[in-house]
Structures are given as C-alpha cells and as structure tokens.
Amino acid sequence: xxxxxxxxxxxxxxxxxxxxxxxxxxxxxxxxxxxxxxxxxxxxxxxxxxxxxxxxxxxxxxxxxxxxxxxxxxxxxxxxxxxxxxxxxxxxxxxxxxxxxxxxxxxxxxxxxxxxxxxxxxxxxxxxxxxxxxxxxxxxxxxxxxxxxxxxxxxxxxxxxxxxxxxxxxxxxxxxxxxxxxxxxxxxxxxxxxxxxxxxxxxxxxxxxxxxxxxxxxxxxxxxxxxxxxxxxxxxxxxxxxxxxxxxxxxxxxxxxxxxxxxxxxxxxxxxxxxxxxxxxxxxxxxxxxxxxxxxxxxxxxxxxxxxxxxxxxxxxxxxxxxxxxxxxxxxxxxxxxxxxxxxxxxxxxxxxxxxxxxxxxxxxxxxxxxxxxxxxxxxxxxxxxxxx
Amino acid sequence: xxxxxxxxxxxxxxxxxxxxxxxxxxxxxxxxxxxxxxxxxxxxxxxxxxxxxxxxxxxxxxxxxxxxxxxxxxxxxxxxxxxxxxxxxxxxxxxxxxxxxxxxxxxxxxxxxxxxxxxxxxxxxxxxxxxxxxxxxxxxxxxxxxxxxxxxxxxxxxxxxxxxxxxxxxxxxxxxxxxxxxxxxxxxxxxxxxxxxxxxxxxxxxxxxxxxxxxxxxxxxxxxxxxxxxxxxxxxxxxxxxxxxxxxxxxxxxxxxxxxxxxxxxxxxxxxxxxxxxxxxxxxxxxxxxxxxxxxxxxxxxxxxxxxxxxxxxxxxxxxxxxxxxxxxxxxxxxxxxxxxxxxxxxxxxxxxxxxxxxxxxxxxxxxxxxxxxxxxxxxxxxxxxxxx
Numbered sequence: 101x102x103x104x105x106x107x108x109x110x111x112x113x114x115x116x117x118x119x120x121x122x123x124x125x126x127x128x129x130x131x132x133x134x135x136x137x138x139x140x141x142x143x144x145x146x147x148x149x150x151x152x153x154x155x156x157x158x159x160x161x162x163x164x165x166x167x168x169x170x171x172x173x174x175x176x177x178x179x180x181x182x183x184x185x186x187x188x189x190x191x192x193x194x195x196x197x198x199x200x201x202x203x204x205x206x207x208x209x210x211x212x213x214x215x216x217x218x219x220x221x222x223x224x225x226x227x228x229x230x231x232x233x234x235x236x237x238x239x240x241x242x243x244x245x246x247x248x249x250x251x252x253x254x255x256x257x258x259x260x261x262x263x264x265x266x267x268x269x270x271x272x273x274x275x276x277x278x279x280x281x282x283x284x285x286x287x288x289x290x291x292x293x294x295x296x297x298x299x300x301x302x303x304x305x306x307x308x309x310x311x312x313x314x315x316x317x318x319x320x321x322x323x324x325x326x327x328x329x330x331x332x333x334x335x336x337x338x339x340x341x342x343x344x345x346x347x348x349x350x351x352x353x354x355x356x357x358x359x360x361x362x363x364x365x366x367x368x369x370x371x372x373x374x375x376x377x378x379x380x381x382x383x384x385x386x387x388x389x390x391x392x393x394x395x396x397x398x399x400x401x402x403x404x405x406x407x408x409x410x411x412x413x414x415x416x417x418x419x420x421x422x423x424x425x426x427x428x429x430x431x432x433x434x435x436x437x438x439x440x441x442x443x444x445x446x447x448x449x450x451x452x453x454x455x456x457x458x459x460x461x462x463x464x465x466x467x468x469x470x471x472x473x474x475x476x477x478x479x480x481x482x483x484x485x486x487x488x489x
Numbered sequence: 490x491x492x493x494x495x496x497x498x499x500x501x502x503x504x505x506x507x508x509x510x511x512x513x514x515x516x517x518x519x520x521x522x523x524x525x526x527x528x529x530x531x532x533x534x535x536x537x538x539x540x541x542x543x544x545x546x547x548x549x550x551x552x553x554x555x556x557x558x559x560x561x562x563x564x565x566x567x568x569x570x571x572x573x574x575x576x577x578x579x580x581x582x583x584x585x586x587x588x589x590x591x592x593x594x595x596x597x598x599x600x601x602x603x604x605x606x607x608x609x610x611x612x613x614x615x616x617x618x619x620x621x622x623x624x625x626x627x628x629x630x631x632x633x634x635x636x637x638x639x640x641x642x643x644x645x646x647x648x649x650x651x652x653x654x655x656x657x658x659x660x661x662x663x664x665x666x667x668x669x670x671x672x673x674x675x676x677x678x679x680x681x682x683x684x685x686x687x688x689x690x691x692x693x694x695x696x697x698x699x700x701x702x703x704x705x706x707x708x709x710x711x712x713x714x715x716x717x718x719x720x721x722x723x724x725x726x727x728x729x730x731x732x733x734x735x736x737x738x739x740x741x742x743x744x745x746x747x748x749x750x751x752x753x754x755x756x757x758x759x760x761x762x763x764x765x766x767x768x769x770x771x772x773x774x775x776x777x778x779x780x781x782x783x784x785x786x787x788x789x790x791x792x793x794x795x796x797x798x799x800x801x802x803x804x805x806x807x808x809x810x811x812x813x814x815x816x817x818x819x820x821x822x823x824x825x826x827x828x829x830x831x832x833x834x835x836x837x838x839x840x841x842x843x844x845x846x847x848x849x850x851x852x853x854x855x856x857x858x859x860x861x862x863x864x865x866x867x868x869x870x871x872x873x874x875x876x877x878x
Contacts, residue, residue, distance in 0.1 A: 115685025128704075140681045160726050161705075161712040168708045219845070238843070241825030247807040251722070251730060255741040256809040258817030260722075260732075262663030263652065269739070270811050272722040272732070273662035274651030275702040282841075284673035289842035291680035292529045296504025300846035308841035311817055311828050313664040315517075316550075319557045321814045322829065322836045323550040328814055333640070333649075333661040337549050341640060343649075343661070350658070352644040418636040420645040422659050425710045425717055428647030428700055436630030439700050440711065447711045452671075452697035453678035454627070456608070457689035 114141025114458050119294075122147060122193075122200040123177065124217075126154045128250070128276060129234045129306060130206035131173040132283030133290070137202070138176040139451045139464070145196065145477060146177045146468065153181065153470040163446055171467040175443035179468035180477040184215045195481045197222045197229065202290055206234040209244050219301035230293040231301045234282050238305030248306060253278035257310035262317040265332045281309040338382060339389040340364070343422060344397050346405040353396070354418040357382065367415035368399045438462055503530025503847045508683075511536060511582075511589040512566065513606075515543045517639070517665060518623045518695060519595035520562040521672030522679070526591070527565040528840045528853070534585065534866060535566045535857065542570065542859040552835055560856040564832035568857035569866040573604045584870045586611045586618065591679055595623040598633050608690035619682040620690045623671050627694030637695060642667035646699035651706040654721045670698040727771060728778040729753070732811060733786050735794040742785070743807040746771065756804035757788045827851055 119142035123134045131146075131154070138144040148154055159169040182189040197203060203222055205212050212218050212233075219231045233239055236248020254260055254272050264271035286304045293300050311318070316336045317328040328336070333352075335341035340361070343350045355361040358381070365373045373379050373395060378388040385392055400408055405421055412419040421427070429449070434440060441450040444466020454460050508531035512523045520535075520543070527533040537543055548558040571578040586592060592611055594601050601607050601622075608620045622628055625637020643649055643661050653660035675693045682689050700707070705725045706717040717725070722741075724730035729750070732739045744750040747770070754762045762768050762784060767777040774781055789797055794810055801808040810816070818838070823829060830839040833855020843849050 115681045115687070115689075117685075119684070136677060141685075161709050163712055168712055169705070172708060237822055238826055240843075241822045243820075243822040246802070246809075247805065248809075249730070249743040249745065249807050251724065251743055252741050252807050252809040255732065255811045256817060256820075258812050258814040259662070259664055260811050261813050261817070264660055264663075270732075271653055271660050273648070273664075273666070274653075274706060274719065275648055275662075275666075275704055277662070277664075277666060277702065280702050280704065281670070281673065284670065284677060285841045288525060288673060288677035288680060289844070291677060291684060292504045292842060293844055293846070295508070295680060295683065296506075296530075296844075296847065298504075298846045300504075300844045303843040303845070304841055305826060305843075307822060308826050308828055308839075308843075311823060312838055312841050313666065313669050314814060314818065314838070315664055315669065316558070317663060317814050318818050318838050319561060320550050321818055322838075323552055323557055325815075330663065335640065341638070343644065343659075352641050354638040354640055356638065413635070416636065418638050418641050420635075420637075420641040422644045422649050423647050424650050425647040425703060425706050426714075428645060428650070429703065429707050429710055431632075431645075433626055433630045433632040433696060434700060437627055437694060437697050439697050449701055449703070449707050449711075450697075452674045452693055452701050453681060454629075454692040454694075454697075455678070455682055455685075455689045456692070457682070457687045458685065 114139070115455065116140040116142040119143065119202065120200045121145070121202040121204060122196045124203070124205040124207070124212070125234065126206065127156045128173065129279040129282045130204050130286070131156070132280060133232070133234065133286035134177065134204050135173045135175065136287040136451060136453070137290070140453060141458070144177040146174065146179045147182050147193065147196070148179055148470060150181050150183050153179070157470065166446065168446055168448065171443055171446045172448040174467035175448060176465040177468055178473035178477060179471055180474040181471040184217070190216065191485065192478060192481045193217065194225055195485050197225050200226065200229060201294065202230045202232065204232045204234070204286070208247065209233070209235050209239040223299045223301070227299045229299050230290055232286050232290050232304065233301065234286050234304045234306070236305065237307045239303045243307070250276040250279045250306070253306040253310055257307055258314050258317070259310055262314065262328060262330055264330045266330050268330070270330070277313065278306040278310045281313055282306040285309050334389060337386060339386040340392055340396060342389070342393060344393065344400050346400045346403065346408050348404045350422045351400070351405050351409060352420050352422065353412065360417055361385065363415045364412070364417045367411050367417060368396065370395065370399060443467065503528070504844065505529040505531040508532065508591065509589045510534070510591040510593060511585045513592070513594040513596070513601070514623065515595065516545045517562065518668040518671045519593050519675070520545070521669055522621070522623065522675035523566065523593050524562045524564065525676040525840060525842070526679070529842060530847070533566040535563065535568045536571050536582065537568055537859060539570050539572050542568070546859065555835065557835060557837065560832055560835045561837040563856035564837060565854045566857055567862035567866060568860055569863040570860040573606070579605065580874065581867060581870045582606065583614055584874050586614050589615065589618060590683065591619045591621065593621045593623070593675065597636065598622070598624050598628040612688045612690070616688045618688050619679055621675050621679050621693065622690065623675050623693045623695070625694065626696045628692045632696070639665040639667045639695070642695040642699055646696055647703050647706070648699055651703065651717060651719055653719045655719050657719070659719070666702065667695040667699045670702055671695040674698050723778060726775060728775040729781055729785060731778070731782060733782065733789050735789045735792065735797050737793045739811045740789070740794050740798060741809050741811065742801065749806055750774070752804045753801070753806045756800050756806060757785065759784060759788060832856065
C-alpha cells in the first residue's frame with residue numbers, strides 16, 4: 101500500500117485510518133459505499149467531471165442552496181475535478197490509482213475501460229488495488245449493458261412482486277434498496293478483498309444485491325416452483341405476526357411461538373383463543389390467520405395504541421407502532437444512537453457501525469464543494485510525478 | 490490472531506481464508522452476516538444450544554425434511570453444541586473465544602454478559618477480538634431492552650410509513666430488510682474493525698440499520714420537519730419515474746432528465762408532450778405527474794410489455810418489467826451471475842460479492858447437522874487446553 105503522505109482534511113479517526121480510496125462514483129450506490137469507508141476513517145478522494153460534477157449535487161432537498169442528498173453521502177470526502185478526456189488530467193488520475201488502496205466506480209460496464217481506466221488497466225498500474233465496480237446488472241451476463249436506475253432494478257429483482265396487499269398490485273419499497281444494498285455489499289466486499297491481500301476486481305450488481313434480499317419468497321419458489329403470494333404485512337409462515345388496528349393507529353404484533361401466543365391472549369383478555377382448535381398451533385393459526393386477525397383486532401380497536409403497546413410490553417410480546425418518519429428519525433433512540441449527525445452544519449443520517457474502540461462523532465466534516473480540494477490534490481500528485489521539480 | 494490449526498471442513502478458498510469466527514447467533518441477522526464471511530472463506534464455528542439448536546432449523550420451507558431457511562444462511566459453517574449453563578462446556582467456549590478473530594451474537598443486550606460472555610469478558614480473554622453484537626435496538630439508548638423481530642423494527646423504523654400508495658395504508662416491504670441490512674452492516678463493520686487491528690465491541694442495531702435506509706424521506710423530514718407522503722411507486726423528485734400499465738402487465742419507466750424524456754416521447758410517438766408547458770422541466774413534470782402518467786399509460790396500454798420494453802430499450806430509456814420471483818430468481822442473468830447455488834444438494838440464493846481473484850463456486854458445502862462437527866471441535870479445543878494430555 102502506498103498512501104498519499106499528508107491527508108488534506110483532518111481524518112476522523114476510525115478503523116480505516118490510512119486507507120486511500122479514489123472514488124469515481126456518482127449519485128447513490130457508489131457514494132453510499134464510500135461514505136461508509138469515509139465515516140470509518142478512510143481518506144476518500146472523489147474525482148468529479150468538469151462543470152457540474154456529481155449529478156446528485158443538483159438533487160433536492162436543498163438547505164440554503166446546498167443539496168442535502170449530496171451532503172449526506174459525500175460528507176468527509178475530498179473533491180477534485182479531473183477531465184477523463186484530457187491526457188494531462190489522466191496522468192494525474194493514473195498517479196492517484198497507483199497510490200490508492202481502493203478504487204470505486206459505478207459507470208455502466210465498459211465505460212471506464214474505454215477511458216483506459218478499466219479493471220485490467222488499473223490493476224496493471226497497481227497490482228494490489230481493490231477495484232470495485234457497482235452497476236445495475238454486473239459486468240457479466242446477458243443483461244450487463246442494460247441501463248438501470250434503482251426503480252428499474254427493484255422491479256426486475258422480484259422485491260416489488262412480494263411487497264403489497266395479497267389482492268393488490270406490486271408495490272415498490274419506499275427506500276432505494278437496490279442502490280443501498282449494492283452499496284452495503286460493496287462496503288463489505290471491498291474490506292474482504294483488502295483482507296485477502298490481492299489486487300482484484302470486485303463486481304457488485306444492484307440486481308444481485310436485491311435478488312439476495314428476497315429471502316423466504318425466493319426459498320419458497322426454489323422449493324415449490326410456485327410463485328409466492330404477496331402477504332400484505334403478514335408473515336409467510338408465522339401467525340399472529342402482522343399489523344393490527346388500534347382505536348387510533350396500527351401497531352405490529354409478533355407472537356412467533358406458543359408461549360408468546362399465550363402471553364398475547366392473556367394480555368388481550370382472550371383466553372378462549374387458547375382452547376380454540378383453529379388456533380392450537382402456529383401452523384393452524386397461520387391457516388386461520390384472517391379469523392385470528394379479526395379476533396385480535398376487535399379487542400385492540402377498543403383503545404389507543406399507546407395503551408395496548410404498554411400492555412403488550414408488560415406481557416413481553418414483541419410489538420411496536422407503525423412509526424412515521426418523524427417518529428423514527430426523530431426518536432429518543434435515534435438521538436441516543438447518533439443516527440442523525442451534523443455534517444458541516446447540515447443534519448444528515450448517521451451510520452450504524454458503532455465500535456467501542458473508536459469514536460462515532462456527532463459531527464462529521466462537510467461534503468466538499470466541487471473541486472474544493474482540487475488544487476491541493478493536483479499539487480500533491482504532480483510533486484510525486486516529478487519529484488525533482 | 491491465533492487460529493485453530495486444522496480446519497475441519499474443506500475451506501472454499503476466498504479472501505477471508507484463515508479467519509476464525511465463533512458464531513452464537515440464531516435465525517437471520519447474525520447468521521446472514523456470518524454466511525457472508527463463510528462464503529468468502531472464513532471458518533465459522535456455530536455454537537448451538539443443546540436439544541433444538543438454532544430455532545430456524547424448524548422454519549420452513551422444507552426439502553426432504555431439511556429447512557431451506559436454515560440451509561441458506563448456515564451453509565459452509567461447522568456446528569458444535571455447547572451448553573452455556575455448563576461449566577465444562579463454558580471452558581471450551583472460552584477457549585474458542587481465545588482463538589477466534591471474530592465473535593458474533595444476536596441475543597438481547599445483557600444475555601451474553603449474564604453468561605460471563607459479554608464484550609468485556611471476551612475482550613479480557615482475547616484483547617484482539619472483534620466482538621459483534623446484533624440486536625433490535627442496540628446496546629445503548631432507552632429502547633435497548635425492547636424485544637424485536639424484523640417486522641417490529643420495520644414498523645418502528647419509518648420504512649413502512651414510506652411504502653405504499655399515497656392514499657393507502659403503510660405497507661411492509663416484502664423482504665426482512667431490518668434483519669438483512671443489520672447483517673450487511675455487521676459484515677462490513679466486522680471487516681472494518683479487523684482492519685483497524687484493535688479488539689472492539691461492534692454494536693449493530695436493526696433499528697439503526699433500517700433508519701439508515703430511509704434516504705430521501707429522512708432528508709425531506711430533516712429539512713422541512715414535515716412528514717413525507719407515501720409515493721406509491723413514484724419518485725420523490727423525478728418524473729416520469731414510476732410504474733406504468735401495458736396491455737398485459739406493468740413496467741417501470743425512468744426518464745430522469747430532459748434528454749431521456751425526449752427519447753421517451755419519441756419512442757412512444759408522443760412528440761406533443763415535449764412542447765407541452767406542463768412538462769417543460771423535470772420539476773413541472775413532477776408537479777403534473779398524474780396527468781403525465783395518464784398520457785404515457787394511454788399509449789403503453791395499446792400493446793404488451795414485451796413490445797414496449799424492446800422499443801424503450803432501443804431508445805435507451807431505462808425500463809424493465811415488474812418481475813415475479815420466478816422471473817427474477819430464475820432469470821438468465823441470475824444464472825449467469827450464480828445467484829442460485831447448490832449447498833449440499835439444496836438450491837439456495839448465492840451471494841453478490843464477485844471477486845476476480847477468487848472463485849465464486851457454484852457449489853457450497855451444506856449447512857451442518859446439529860452438532861455435526863461437535864466431537865471434532867471439542868477434541869480440538871480440549872487438546873489445546875491440556876496440551877500434555
């Protein structure tokens with residue numbers, strides 16, 4: 101590993117201190133992966149195209165003219181503008197590649213190679229490099245060249261087919277899980293490859309990542325060859341394990357075994373359900389889950405969620421409200437866990453890797469302005485290119 | 490690092506060769522994290538309780554009496570039954586902890602400490618250990634002791650609030666994203682901590698992990714303090730970027746900028762939309778997205794999805810079918826990318842970390858029977874405990 105000697109921005113301190121990442125990625129999946137690396141102490145140099153830079157600089161919402169979208173995933177990175185069509189700039193890019201431990205890009209497969217910066221090119225420049233590509237469908241297979249956005253991949257991955265009411269249409273999870281899961285696999289895969297100690301091309305596909313999340317539905321299809329139904333908020337094999345209406349709002353109630361079902365029936369004053377042959381085992385409860393839901397709902401509708409959640413908590417039955425975004429992001433638990441941090445004065449989501457041996461600071465460096473670190477990075481690279489100059 | 494000398498099962502070969510993981514985790518989030526470690530070459534020793542072992546051994550679907558659920562996330566691991574209430578077994582557990590690089594557990598916070606196996610206990614035994622806890626709400630904060638299942642955490646994290654039709658109820662994403670995202674953060678976080686080279690307690694909460702996925706909705710709330718609406722399958726800021734009905738089924742169409750919108754209008758024979766003042770910019774298209782959707786849908790409904798997807802592909806407009814689980818998991822792309830592999834004769838989902846320097850085998854070792862490796866692991870540990878014996 102040949103690191104750039106003097107980090108330009110103060111490192112946060114973290115387990116990845118000393119790691120140098122050159123980041124050609126844009127928008128979400130790639131920047132999310134390198135955000136995790138930066139949050140944990142890596143130096144991330146973001147190479148942006150002249151003019152507009154990363155497209156997501158223009159994505160809302162905005163605070164005082166700054167994109168919070170961009171600020172969230174690019175906090176703590178350095179920005180340098182380099183023109184991959186300019187031979188002088190390409191010389192600096194190649195020097196950066198020689199020094200880096202990790203390269204991340206999320207262009208369509210082939211784009212980096214056409215610029216002389218494909219995996220083979222870069223591994224020739226730096227045989228120890230971990231070269232991470234994130235793309236819609238991967239660098240192999242018949243769909244490799246298909247254009248992709250998160251929504252296209254979600255649709256094709258089957259995750260929409262299993263989301264929504266049993267008698268309703270497929271629904272897209274409200275979060276860009278194709279982008280984010282690909283980013284998380286890249287985050288872990290990069291660190292696995294680094295540990296392996298060999299230069300390599302890590303090829304993460306949003307499609308693979310999202311297909312890997314299908315879980316029970318994929319297993320059901322693999323076993324039976326039959327398309328699994330949408331289940332609404334219910335569980336494939338467990339009941340009662342669903343959302344239920346209280347007088348004012350819905351809650352989740354999960355009684356995954358006989359003991360919890362007993363506790364639930366006692367807590368709701370429904371001891372008769374325990375001797376009802378329709379509900380004598382989990383399998384029977386699942387077969388009769390609509391009738392069971394009606395029995396439970398009739399009781400829950402008699403009081404507000406606050407009341408029932410206290411009753412269920414006292415009874416040890418896993419349960420919780422269907423929280424709004426405000427209740428979730430703004431909760432006392434989110435605050436205690438630093439799941440909102442300050443990045444250069446902007447409130448942005450924190451990160452979930454909490455390590456006792458390193459700080460998880462409440463304040464993160466701001467995302468960079470376009471080319472904010474350009475002069476310093478270019479100087480640093482030129483000095484190394486012509487050490488006598 | 491003090492590895493057990495002779496791996497009992499043939500290692501797959503991968504970047505994590507030589508890594509020893511002791512795994513107390515059960516069901517999904519923890520086993521999913523250690524599945525990734527095992528798939529990439531680590532030796533994972535799964536410690537199970539006497540009698541029934543991991544609860545998920547009894548979860549469907551089943552193939553010839555074997556749980557595919559268990560087989561998927563536990564392939565390639567070794568199983569040893571040890572009774573954490575038995576002092577003789579605890580001595581073996583402590584020896585395992587001394588030798589391991591990584592420990593993973595997903596009990597409720599405090600359970601491992603009450604058995605003398607909390608983070609402090611284990612870091613005292615092995616100061617270089619990465620001790621990874623995965624829990625519903627984390628080891629700190631006021632909600633730390635709340636019981637949690639994936640569905641409870643999904644409800645409380647806000648992800649259900651942003652999933653579903655604008656005028657419909659909250660919907661749970663059909664995949665256990667709280668479990669799986671926590672597992673992915675644990676996978677990356679463990680490897681980051683290992684690189685940091687210090688013993689540490691990694692404390693991953695399913696709640697933190699799921700809150701971190703809210704993305705645009707969280708940002709919108711952080712900026713405005715107003716609850717973001719559910720958007721159905723539409724995008725918060727871009728249009729047209731949604732699902733649309735063809736004659737036979739729905740497809741996703743994403744025209745994220747003026748150029749793609751132009752290409753879309755040409756491809757659909759709707760040049761009039763380009764001069765329509767309601768659709769003159771992305772912001773205007775988003776404001777008038779219902780009218781725009783009606784215009785586009787009227788054309789798409791005249792032919793089947795296969796026709797329109799070919800037309801849109803030729804025009805370079807990102808688009809795709811809303812695939813069924815069968816179409817997704819069984820696709821030619823999934824096959825080409827080995828997203829279904831054979832684990833001891835059972836078909837199970839593959840993994841998305843594809844590395845050019847290591848094989849991604851089409852065949853994985855089976856998940857272990859309960860205590861399948863118990864005799865050998867106990868012998869190995871006893872020999873080390875009493876080297877003269």
